[in-house]
Amino acid sequence: xxxxxxxxxxxxxxxxxxxxxxxxxxxxxxxxxxxxxxxxxxxxxxxxxxxxxxxxxxxxxxxxxxxxxxxxxxxxxxxxxxxxxxxxxxxxxxxxxxxxxxxxxxxxxxxxxxxxxxxxxxxxxxxxxxxxxxxxxxxxxxxxxxxxxxxxxxxxxxxxxxxxxxxxxxxxxxxxxxxxxxxxxxxxxxxxxxxxxxxxxxxxxxxxxxxxxxxxxxxx
Numbered sequence: 342x343x344x345x346x347x348x349x350x351x352x353x354x355x356x357x358x359x360x361x362x363x364x365x366x367x368x369x370x371x372x373x374x375x376x377x378x379x380x381x382x383x384x385x386x387x388x389x390x391x392x393x394x395x396x397x398x399x400x401x402x403x404x405x406x407x408x409x410x411x412x413x414x415x416x417x418x419x420x421x422x423x424x425x426x427x428x429x430x431x432x433x434x435x436x437x438x439x440x441x442x443x444x445x446x447x448x449x450x451x452x453x454x455x456x457x458x459x460x461x462x463x464x465x466x467x468x469x470x471x472x473x474x475x476x477x478x479x480x481x482x483x484x485x486x487x488x489x490x491x492x493x494x495x496x497x498x499x500x501x502x503x504x505x506x507x508x509x510x511x512x513x514x515x516x517x518x519x520x521x522x523x524x525x526x527x528x529x530x531x532x533x534x535x536x537x538x539x540x541x542x543x544x545x546x547x548x549x550x551x552x553x554x555x556x557x558x559x560x561x
Contacts, residue, residue: 373421402446
């Protein structure tokens with residue numbers, strides 16, 4: 342990329358056009374996804390972005406090769422929920438001095454400080470605003486709310502009426518059974534054969550024992 346000035350110019354124009362809303366586009370993959378799918382491509386992309394930043398700043402105290410690799414790994418772990426475009430956006434604004442002076446040094450502390458500042462002061466408010474706008478879009482209008490409550494009230498009334506009818510049927514069945522039982526007992530008691538005295542059709546000994554007191558009385 343260093344020798345391809347047209348490509349470098351296109352990258353510069355793209356980075357300059359980025360905004361938090363564009364960079365946070367949910368359609369773009371997070372750093373964690375990039376690293377999972379192709380760790381080598383992830384490492385190379387972040388490293389090239391850091392190299393571009395060094396060229397833009399032209400500072401003396403910069404990252405070594407090993408420090409660049411280590412910082413890339415830290416960014417992938419600490420800011421895994423960022424999109425790659427957000428990294429480009431932060432580095433672009435950092436190079437412009439939007440996050441403070443660099444004091445002729447560019448190291449992990451400076452860059453992670455920029456990313457932290459962006460996360461707290463730009464990214465989080467924007468994420469909250471986007472979430473709130475989605476809630477507002479999903480919220481029912483006054484007319485829709487009125488229709489919902491009318492429907493709910495109608496369903497509740499139907500449930501209440503069904504419950505009342507069911508209880509009435511159960512109570513009526515209980516009352517009918519009690520009336521039938523009382524009528525049946527009255528009819529049985531009115532029949533001539535209805536006798537509560539014990540019989541000894543199947544117990545002749547018991548019958549003889551009952552007859553002995555009668556014969557004793559006749560003899561006397």
